[in-house]
Amino acid sequence: MKVTFPHMGNAHIPIKALLKGLKLEVIPPPPVSKKTMELGVKYSPEFACLPLKVNMGNFIEAIEAGADTIVMAGGWGPCRFGYYAQVERDILKNLNYDFRMVILEAPDSRLSDLLKQVKSLGENVSLWEAWKAIKFAWYKLNAVEKLERHFEYYLPRVVDKDKVEKIFDDGLKNIDQADERKEVHDFTNICLKKMQEQPCHNQPVLRIGLVGEIYTILEPVTNYHVARYMGRLNAEVTRSIYMSDWVNDHLLGGWIKKSRHAEIINCASPYLNYWVGGHGRETVGYTVDFARKQYDGVVQIGPLTCMPEIVAQSVLGKVSEREGIPCMTMYFDEHSGETGIYTRLEAFIDMLQRKSYLQSSFSTPIGVDNKFVL
Amino acid sequence: MKRVGIPHSLFYYYYYPLWKTFFSDLGANVISSSESNRLTLDQGIKLAVDETCLPIKVYFGHVQELCQQHLDYIFIPRLVSVEPKSYICPKFMGVPDMIRAALDNLPPLIDITIDVSKSDRSLKRDIMRVGSLFTNDDNQIKRAYTHACQENRFCRLLAREGYTMAEAISLWEGEQVNNPASGDLNIGVLGHGYSLYDPYISMNLVERLRKMGCNVFLPEALDIGCIEREAATIPKRVFWTLGRKMVGSALYMDKRADIDGIIYLACFGCGPDSLIGEIIENKVKNKSFMMLTIDEHSGEGGLVTRLEAFCDMLRRRRMRGEGNLPAYG
Numbered sequence: 001m002k003v004t005f006p007h008m009g010n011a012h013i014p015i016k017a018l019l020k021g022l023k024l025e026v027i028p029p030p031p032v033s034k035k036t037m038e039l040g041v042k043y044s045p046e047f048a049c050l051p052l053k054v055n056m057g058n059f060i061e062a063i064e065a066g067a068d069t070i071v072m073a074g075g076w077g078p079c080r081f082g083y084y085a086q087v088e089r090d091i092l093k094n095l096n097y098d099f100r101m102v103i104l105e106a107p108d109s110r111l112s113d114l115l116k117q118v119k120s121l122g123e124n125v126s127l128w129e130a131w132k133a134i135k136f137a138w139y140k141l142n143a144v145e146k147l148e149r150h151f152e153y154y155l156p157r158v159v160d161k162d163k164v165e166k167i168f169d170d171g172l173k174n175i176d177q178a179d180e181r182k183e184v185h186d187f188t189n190i191c192l193k194k195m196q197e198q199p200c201h202n203q204p205v206l207r208i209g210l211v212g213e214i215y216t217i218l219e220p221v222t223n224y225h226v227a228r229y230m231g232r233l234n235a236e237v238t239r240s241i242y243m244s245d246w247v248n249d250h251l252l253g254g255w256i257k258k259s260r261h262a263e264i265i266n267c268a269s270p271y272l273n274y275w276v277g278g279h280g281r282e283t284v285g286y287t288v289d290f291a292r293k294q295y296d297g298v299v300q301i302g303p304l305t306c307m308p309e310i311v312a313q314s315v316l317g318k319v320s321e322r323e324g325i326p327c328m329t330m331y332f333d334e335h336s337g338e339t340g341i342y343t344r345l346e347a348f349i350d351m352l353q354r355k356s357y358l359q360s361s362f363s364t365p366i367g368v369d370n371k372f373v374l
Numbered sequence: 375m376k377r378v379g380i381p382h383s384l385f386y387y388y389y390y391p392l393w394k395t396f397f398s399d400l401g402a403n404v405i406s407s408s409e410s411n412r413l414t415l416d417q418g419i420k421l422a423v424d425e426t427c428l429p430i431k432v433y434f435g436h437v438q439e440l441c442q443q444h445l446d447y448i449f450i451p452r453l454v455s456v457e458p459k460s461y462i463c464p465k466f467m468g469v470p471d472m473i474r475a476a477l478d479n480l481p482p483l484i485d486i487t488i489d490v491s492k493s494d495r496s497l498k499r500d501i502m503r504v505g506s507l508f509t510n511d512d513n514q515i516k517r518a519y520t521h522a523c524q525e526n527r528f529c530r531l532l533a534r535e536g537y538t539m540a541e542a543i544s545l546w547e548g549e550q551v552n553n554p555a556s557g558d559l560n561i562g563v564l565g566h567g568y569s570l571y572d573p574y575i576s577m578n579l580v581e582r583l584r585k586m587g588c589n590v591f592l593p594e595a596l597d598i599g600c601i602e603r604e605a606a607t608i609p610k611r612v613f614w615t616l617g618r619k620m621v622g623s624a625l626y627m628d629k630r631a632d633i634d635g636i637i638y639l640a641c642f643g644c645g646p647d648s649l650i651g652e653i654i655e656n657k658v659k660n661k662s663f664m665m666l667t668i669d670e671h672s673g674e675g676g677l678v679t680r681l682e683a684f685c686d687m688l689r690r691r692r693m694r695g696e697g698n699l700p701a702y703g
């Protein structure tokens with residue numbers, strides 16, 4: 001059995017660790033490339049949302065590289081994702097590929113169910129070994145995220161952006177290849193240290209919240225690397241979704257770390273008072289949260305026609321007005337043009353920079369004056 | 375008398391008799407917006423975000439129209455699920471919030487949440503809450519609700535005779551509706567009721583087909599048991615109520631000897647349609663199948679051409695005696 005799975009940003013690092021720990025032979029799909037997109041678009045329903053198309057590209061490339069088993073997540077609505085695996089399997093079968101698909105249906109936040117599903121994947125593993133695999137994967141996931149968060153912090157601040165990108169990418173590669181916990185630990189620290197040693201400029205750094213649909217946020221190829229692009233324009237980007245939070249909230253029922261999920265949901269009201277599938281309500285909640293934390297702006301991203309994000313976008317105008325935070329929405333599909341995307345981003349950042357400059361240069365004197373007047 | 379507005383859009387086409395009876399029995403004066411038209415759409419386009427699908431845009435237009443009618447309430451339900459373990463669409467779950475964010479001159483909303491995916495307990499509570507806006511008499515509310523459900527069932531019975539839901543509602547209101555004319559081709563027509571039966575959104579699809587000499591078969595006229603049985607043959611249960619009905623109807627029609635072809639009306643940018651359309655296209659093996667995708671820019675000319683070509687093809691095929699062979703060999 002040669003197992004593969006869909007890509008989602010750096011998630012392949014912990015997923016690979018997990019499957020290997022279950023003594024499975026793993027063939028990850030090649031990194032998402034132009035060819036992946038072309039294959040995906042060619043064989044997917046025309047109006048499906050982008051993640052499905054990228055999944056399809058991943059699966060085809062992985063099967064051609066020798067994989068015979070696909071592990072995919074499922075779900076029970078209300079959004080399209082719950083039906084992805086079915087549609088994908090049918091299309092691949094129609095293309096006459098020979099493979100098996102294992103669908104992990106949402107385990108309803110029950111750790112024991114997840115453990116059972118995970119264990120049943122491995123052929124001859126004990127519960128203890130499965131548990132060890134999960135723990136190691138979780139450890140890797142956290143290491144990856146530590147790098148990501150530091151990278152998000154340093155990219156806008158360092159002088160040499162190419163250099164810090166290289167350090168980050170190398171760090172990820174090393175973590176991916178590490179087989180021992182100790183190695184992961186060491187590689188992480190080496191990488192962090194290198195990032196910290198990079199010379200920084202002292203120009204102002206904007207803070208931008210990145211909210212939206214989970215896949216688009218986690219898989220940079222599907223958002224045309226907007227986070228890196230903004231980082232290079234000296235904007236520090238904080239995401240609404242990190243993989244570990246998602247795993248913690250949705251698969252482990254908030255069991256491992258204290259979660260802000262409930263608080264964020266509260267922030268969404270009164271703008272959006274109901275769950276709308278996907279991460280629509282989180283998008284609204286985090287936008288409010290970023291506004292209250294004095295971020296300079298929020299960028300919402302998602303695949304074109306993404307239903308929960310359209311609902312969220314419909315109320316973001318009100319949020320922006322009432323909470324006083326500039327928001328911009330960007331949707332992506334296979335036809336999006338890079339130039340258009342980057343022009344819009346630059347204009348947005350430019351506007352925020354001017355705004356923050358005006359505030360900082362006038363607010364102090366006016367404030368001082370006011371004091372004297374009073 | 376309190377005035378309650380009901381938008382003539384979305385689930386109006388499935389539940390208007392229920393809602394109207396309920397509010398009337400509680401002594402309210404029910405006002406519905408006019409049938410969708412150019413103005414409704416233009417206003418909807420102005421109010422809704424660009425990426426929204428056509429039916430939701432049209433809905434915004436209807437609510438805007440109602441805002442000018444001096445109402446005490448507008449009824450904008452949050453339809454989460456109308457049967458166990460199924461949903462309508464994420465957008466339906468956010469409609470009241472989307473409306474609130476887009477319109478400033480709104481009268482108070484009655485935004486009852488309809489969610490029976492797990493149980494109908496909260497729905498019952500919500501009905502009592504809404505009823506208490508009009509009366510203190512709990513029994514009157516319960517009676518009104520029971521009566522309302524009866525009226526809705528009656529209207530559905532009318533639709534089983536081959537009328538569209540829009541026609542069935544007119545009949546239910548006591549208006550005159552012509553008998554669906556009969557023709558020489560039998561065509562199954564599928565789509566979400568709020569696009570298919572809204573003459574403006576669907577550009578009169580059903581009426582046009584009838585004029586071209588077709589007997590139109592709609593999902594509401596089929597036996598529910600047969601639809602569900604066919605829908606259950608695909609590996610994973612479709613968790614969208616309308617989607618499951620479409621898949622079941624298509625498979626059922628695919629097997630029926632008397633049906634010549636199937637047309638599916640989809641909305642551009644619709645999430646469920648993007649996958650359901652694919653599934654149906656894949657599974658319909660014995661009949662000619664045509665998918666029509668519409669948006670606010672679709673023109674009538676293109677529609678007519680495609681419908682005529684489809685009907686011609688079916689007639690030619692019948693003359694050659696090919697019967698019900700698949701469209702492409």
Ligand code: SF4
Pocket residue numbers: 049050051079080081082213277278279303305306307308309645
């Ligand atoms: S949340 Fe968006 S991207 Fe995900 S399945 Fe739904 S529509 Fe597609």
Ligand code: SF4
Pocket residue numbers: 307427428429430462463464465466566641643644645646647
């Ligand atoms: S089901 Fe499709 S057409 Fe209906 S509201 Fe949802 S996205 Fe729009």
